[in-house]
Amino acid sequence: MRDLLITLIVLWILPKAVKRPAIGIMGWVWISVMNPHRLAWGFAYNFPFAMIMAAATMLGLVVTKDKRQFPVTPATISLILFILWMNVSSLFAINFDQIYGSWSKIMKVLFMTLVAMSVLNTKQHIRWLVWTLVVSLGYYGVKGGVFTLVSGGGYTVWGPSGSYIEENNSLALATIMLIPLLRYLQLTEEKPWIRRGLVVAMGLCAVSVLGSYSRGAHS
Template sequence: MRDLLITLIVLWILFKAVRRPAIGILGWVWISVMNPHRLAWGFAYDFPFAMMMAAVTVLGLVVTRDKRQFPVTPATVTLILFIFWMNITSLFAINFDQIYPLWSRVMKVLFMTLVAMTVLNTKQHIRWLVWTLVVSLGYYGVKGGAFTLATGGGYTVWGPEGSYIEENNSLALATIMLIPLLRYLQLTEENAWIRRGLVLAMGLCAVSAIGSYSRGALLAIVSMSVFLWFKSPRKLPLGLLMIILIPFVVAFMPQKWEDRMHTIQTYQQDSSALGRLNAWGMAWNLALDRPLVGGGF
């Protein structure tokens, strides 16, 4: 049933995308970020919906009469130069015979990013894009937060299998990045009930990140909270809310979560932390040794 429902939704978006490529981009973002097909168990699970959506969106970009104009700004020019340079450096990769899978994945995403910049050219388009991201990631953030509360934080929150956010650290990062977007919508939404729902979603996303048992997520959510507070026009109520909620959530989590977070202080004895530090050191040394072309994918 899920397979059929997802397929019907995708077919409807594909039909609309031929004439409205902006809808195709939103559909591509939804499939790529949320991975709804990974929530099914039949033929849809491995079906290349994202590739189909990208192909039809590019076709729509060619045939549509909608306004399409790539924005030439310092940021977009820098991005294009960066893409060009990644392809140049790939020719000098240390393991050239192994770069294709990652190179292909990155180039597909960046190509569709350029297409998105071309067709999403109004304020309403950008708002639709934000809502698409909020719905796509908010599903897992709200679900993960509710799961953490229902189980007393006794289990790790994971993302959908076979996706970019499957791993607990990746899902935690995504839900933390989502909170500022939820805050933006909450500040600009006119409907009071939707605003209340967005506030609830922000809280559950934070709980989901904590329930991931990711130490990086704990550091990130503290940093993000401080940043949000500095940017907020209503610092006092937001500050009071954080002062009340953060100790409550920490006290709610079980002892094994606290033990996990305390290992931040003893990272010298943790293989995971040491592995990351070694990776950073290796990347630094590689950059010094090959400053222009790096090591490749």
């Protein structure tokens, strides 16, 4: 059932990603950060949803006339130089035959980051991105906080298996980084009930970090 639901959601987003690449970026961020397919147990678990979403977004860049302009700033130039340096240093790796897996993953993420910088060019786009990150990571933060309270801290909070945030340290670090985004939305949201919900979410995320028993995150 989860496999089918995730697949239907992705199929619903794909045509929108082609028409509006900014929506494609949101879909790619959702899949890459939340890893909803890792919550399934069937065919969706290893299905390349992120790659398909990225392809639809790139197609949208070709067939649409949506405004896109890469911001040339010291930060973006530094990022590009850092990417180039990683490629150069990779060529001289001691164990060159062992680096492809990690190199491929990080280059895919950085490439889509550069695409996102080009297509997310309005305040509304940035707010959509923040909400996407909040929903994607907040799911685990809120769930982990509730789990910690209910279990009395008797178990460790982990992320979805097979994802970047599977390890307790990785999930705890991501959850800590999420709290300022929750605070930003709480300060700028107009609806009182949403503001109250965000306050609760911040508290549960903090509890989730404690329940991760991550020494790195706690420090």
